[in-house]
Amino acid sequence: MSKPNESFMRSLCMGKIAEDIIFPFPKMKAEEQETLKTVFSSFSSWLKGRDTEFRLWDKKGELPKEFIQEMKDFGLFSFIIPEEHGGLGLSATAYSRILQELSRYDSSMAITAGAHSSIGMKGLLLFGTVEQKEKYLPKLSSGEMIACFCLTEPSAGSDAAGIKSKAVKEGDAWVLNGEKIWITNGGLADFFTVFARTDTPEGQITAFIVTRDMAGVSTGPHEDKMGLRASSTVTVSFENVRIPAENVLGEVGKGFKIAMKILNSGRSGLGGGCIGGMKKAIALSTQQAKSRSQFGKTISEFGLIKQKLGHMVVDCYATEAVVSIVAGLVDQGSEDYAVEAAISKVFATECLWRTLDEALQIAGGGGYMTELPYERMVRDSRINRIYEGTNDILRLFIALTAMHDVGAQLKELAATVGSVFQEPIKGFGIFSDYAKKQMSLTTGIGKATFTKAHPSLKKETAVFEECAKGLAVFADRLLRKHGKKIVELQFPTRRLADAMIDLFALACVISRVTSAIDEKGLEKTVKEREILHVFSGQVGRRVRSNFGKIDDNDDQEIISLANHALELEGFAWDNL
Ligand SMILES: Cc1cc2nc3c(=O)[nH]c(=O)nc-3n(C[C@H](O)[C@H](O)[C@H](O)COP(=O)(O)OP(=O)(O)OC[C@H]3O[C@@H](n4cnc5c(N)ncnc54)[C@H](O)[C@@H]3O)c2cc1C
Known part of the structure; x- marks a missing residue:
């Protein structure tokens, strides 16, 4: 028997197939399936047929306040919060399935709900004290407080350990100064999980719970983005913010580990969103292929169309398998799944990207028009390969x-x-x-x-x-x-x-x-x-x-060509 704390892939690299970790394939509990059926039926009566509104909000670049209120009323901020604090208390498996469902309606809405649960308040769930949980979770569940995750700074993106925001201990409080950029939900949030340099003997970075009512917290204007345009992305600034010592999240000095654990445990939510996008694309593409005729036949009869559809199905099935296993590992309380979680993020986001690119191709010129959903889906999905750790990193x-x-x-x-x-x-x-x-x-x-x-x-x-x-x-x-x-x-x-x-x-x-x-x-x-x-x-x-x-x-030649382009800051050849 494999130890529950063993990593399947780390073992595999040592020549061992630790199959107990991935067999049997995880299954959602029957009672959770019933809960989801009820939730999805309420989503359907609420969201079905609202695509014109979602398209309009994408153009305007904002979800209206009234719709955010509807999201609160339909419980979109309560999914993973334990029942005793007013939430649905869903497992990672069920939560991932919920994000799948939401993504089929609209990605800006899904990311607003997802960033709140997967990263915004996940640190509180994983590392919060009893008092912190009692104080904030009921408000986070009802949506009275929306949460965001504040790590990235102008000079620290992939190199997150290089953040410069600084918190200095003054008496019973920490005084925070710094600026975070591109924070999802920042414009809506009242609850900020913030990472700042503390340079203490225990470690260099500490996580804090900051709330909007603390003097010195401010947020910048809504960023104009390529995709997820209706979701909130803003700069968050902290100027001499006094944070009470009881708002330290986890241990002083352990903030970097906390940030990485939050990101790892949130990956099956992002993966669920990718699966939702892929299933929607397959549905749209099959309908499109059957209804569009060229050369006297529906295009679904052409081999090159079937090739695309077949590969979309394979990619979607494989993504669902990977994301389900990683969610299962989270639900089993596995302690060593960071490599598998990272794999699921890279695999899901790249399968989604390929699928949407092919779906747009099947739709031809129409796929390029804003009237149809393809171009928006492509724009919305591009960020997945960049945020929460770039796929390269x-x-x-x-x-x-x-x-x-x-x-x-x-x-x-x-x-x-x-x-x-x-x-x-x-x-x-x-x-x-x-x-x-x-x-x-x-x-x-x-x-x-x-x-x-x-x-x-x-x-x-x-x-x-x-x-x-x-x-x-x-x-x-x-x-x-x-x-x-x-x-x-x-x-x-x-x-x-x-x-x-x-x-x-x-x-x-x-x-x-x-x-x-x-x-x-x-x-x-x-x-x-x-x-x-x-x-x-x-x-x-x-x-x-x-x-x-x-x-x-040909690694050396590729490096040499890259160096050549870098030196010239461009391409060397022209036929003029
Ligand atoms: C819409 C949106 C929402 C976001 N939401 C949040 C949020 O809620 N909270 C938050 O904290 N952040 C958020 N971010 C920030 C996001 O996490 C960062 O953009 C991401 O981590 C990458 O950092 P960067 O953009 O600074 O790129 P950089 O780190 O500058 O990287 C640029 C390129 O260089 C590559 N690269 C960097 N280092 C290496 C290396 N060592 N080896 C090889 N290649 C390397 C990268 O892979 C990338 O391709 C958001 C960003 C966007 C655009």
Whole structure:
């Protein structure tokens, strides 16, 4: 049995398939399903047929006050707040499904509700004291207070540890000065989770609960954006704000860890939103393809249209599998799921982007017109690959975490080998697990296997096992080849991350299809098995290609061309 605190992907990079972590595929509790049915039926009577209004609000760049009030009345700020504080107390799984539903109506509305729960007040739920929770959660649940998450600053985006906002202890209070930019919900918020430098012996950054009624808190004008235009994005400024000591969130000095934990635990909400967008796009594209005729046929009859639709279905199914497993990990109280959560963010946001791009293509020129929903969906979705950690930074995090683990084992191996030379007989006796594992990986003996996958999925499971074996060897070879320098070598790091993303997604799809077969039998799961077949083929080809580039690549030429463009600040050639 795998330990509940183990990470599936970190284990996989060490050559172990910790299948207990992802089997059985998580299922929403029956009572939560019933709650959601009621909630969705109320959403439907409230939101159905209001697309003209959503389009207008997107153009104007604001959700009207009256609509924000409707959101409060329909409980959109209460989803994950425990029942004893007036909320619905939903699990991460059910919450993710709710954001899926809201995103099918409008993304600006979904992000307003999502930023409040996923990041705005999540710190209070995870790290708040009993007194803090009693004081704020009922107001946050009713929407009397809307929450936001204030981390980014003009000079600190991806490098969030570089924030300059500063809080200095003065008597019983902390005095905060600083400026946060691009804060979602900032213009509506009364509750601000703020991260500031405190430079205490306990650590450099501390999280605070700040409320709008504190003197010195102000917010700037609404930003004019590419997408999510009706959602509030503003600058938030703090000028000599006196924060009572009881408003420190978690421990003094532990703010950076708190920020990362909040972002990790909120990822299945964002993933749910992506799934909602994909399902809406598939519905729109299939209707469009069946109703539009060219060359005497409906365009749905053309192979190139079917190819797009088929891939959209595969991407959506895989995204739902990944997001469900990560939400399941949160619900089980897993403590080590940061890599999987980061993978789910990258995978979901990129599948959504591809799907929407293809949906717009199927709609042709009409897709480019603001009258149809496609261009707005594309604009709304672009930010997903940027905020809550850019996908580039998350790729580095995914791969470097794996390499850190492998590196630690290599050190252990080096120490063991050293003792082998000093005391050969004793040394061999204590040959580390890692060395044994590496021997088994390279010889194929004792190869890690998936025992819980359905036997009918042997072929697809074999792709996973083969690539998983390659992954552990790949991580090990990268580290042996580049040593500590790997941290600066982002091309191979990205390849390792991409292989990890693909393999986690494949493992999740295998788990999902296995559960479907167990539940419905083979005959009723033909389509699911087709999806797995296609997806495992894609993953196998991509992963092998990434592994092949460890020695055979054009990295140096690409770097040289980038340096050339940087030097010129442009492109060197012209046909004039
Ligand atoms: C609409 C919107 C809403 C937002 N909401 C919030 C919010 O509610 N709260 C909040 O705190 N923030 C919010 N943000 C900020 C968002 O989280 C940041 O924009 C994001 O973290 C990226 O930071 P940056 O924009 O400064 O980009 P930068 O960090 O300047 O990065 C620019 C580019 O360089 C790349 N890059 C940076 N460092 C590296 C590296 N080491 N290696 C390789 N590539 C690198 C990045 O991936 C990116 O492609 C929001 C932003 C937007 C646009």
